[in-house]
């Protein structure tokens with residue numbers, strides 16, 4: 001932690017992206033939201049920017065991030081990018097309702113992009129109004145903290161701003177804005193823009209910028225562009241492995257929603273699975289199920305292939321193909337490593353992949369609430385211990401017994417005592433996961449002007465493995481209405 005704090009007025013801006021030629025972006029001023037007010041702010045993210053969380057004035061946050069005033073040093077821009085949406089190239093994309101306000105360098109030398117989502121129209125808004133609604137803003141705000149709490153790479157958010165202004169979505173809905181904070185707003189689609197528009201010199205310039213800022217250790221490689229691509233593929237494989245291990249469905253895995261830093265990016269109709277259903281599609285508009293849960297690893301490989309194509313002016317095709325070929329093994333290895341940790345296995349044994357695979361099959365066949373299963377499994381002592389705590393997850397005890405027999409045998413090869421194993425397992429098996437119905441309850445209350453639950457959930461999801469007695473009900477089976485929640489691209 002820093003020894004001296006900044007204030008909102010003295011944030012250390014250094015806006016490197018604005019030093020690109022103007023066709024990389026265009027300059028836009030945020031449109032103020034009517035009656036902007038603070039709904040929630042995240043002290044941990046404030047600290048990343050060297051702000052003293054205890055001294056931040058809510059009305060200042062509302063003023064600066066409701067678009068009323070520009071922060072000193074901010075130079076807002078809408079970035080140009082393109083991308084493949086549902087498999088088709090769309091050349092007309094760009095920041096249509098979000099603005100990069102600037103980059104803040106903190107006292108540790110870390111550079112953070114401040115991006116205001118819901119800031120009004122830009123040249124890239126097409127038919128949109130440039131706004132984000134409260135519903136989707138709450139969902140983005142909460143899930144970025146939830147992902148961080150699970151240790152899954154993600155963008156973060158400093159604050160959530162409400163407004164009395166309304167726009168048309170599912171009927172008239174209130175607008176809001178989220179101040180997104182992350183080192184990286186460069187998407188696969190940024191590279192695709194320069195590649196498909198045949199601006200290959202600018203493509204290289206963008207790649208050099210990314211190497212300098214995100215992948216400096218590749219500079220000495222024989223081909224730094226290949227080495228960077230390799231690292232992007234690596235991080236992306238790790239990311240999707242974590243999604244699959246926790247049942248996260250992104251919902252709109254277009255290439256413009258893929259960060260080159262391997263962070264979960266641009267949240268829309270995402271879902272954490274209640275029941276383990278591989279065919280689950282989070283986005284009702286995705287009628288073909290392109291972005292179903294089980295499709296994500298393949299789709300991400302597809303997206304990496306699209307990125308590889310954009311690297312062709314800088315890297316040989318065979319080299320890129322070799323990276324892509326390695327992806328599938330890597331993904332499986334990373335996913336299994338995470339699932340093994342969730343099972344309390346600290347060593348690696350020959351039969352682990354089969355043990356994991358049979359568990360996933362069991363989850364799918366019996367539609368198990370698998371995140372609750374894993375949490376409950378932390379309390380299972382192993383061979384000879386009562387299994388009653390686990391039987392409620394399946395109607396077929398014999399099937400579970402069969403798997404648990406194998407698990408008992410496997411646990412015998414682990415050195416850790418039960419209390420140690422339980423502690424390790426609890427650290428990777430959250431008690432609380434951001435289920436759709438939880439976000440939905442927070443949204444309903446916020447629509448009535450009550451922001452208590454949004455703020456409460458923020459704290460719970462930051463430490464999802466701890467006990468939070470005040471919201472114990474969120475650790476239980478979801479209510480019946482949870483399954484009827486319908487999410488779309490509308491945001």
Ligand code: AMP
Nearest residue numbers: 093094095096097125128129130131266
């Ligand atoms: P998304 O589905 O949020 O990833 O957005 C896809 C593209 O549409 C991006 O270029 C967004 O900037 C743009 N977009 C989405 N919603 C709006 C909106 N309400 N107004 C203007 N542009 C939007």
Ligand code: MG
Nearest residue numbers: 256257265266
């Ligand atoms: Mg997007």
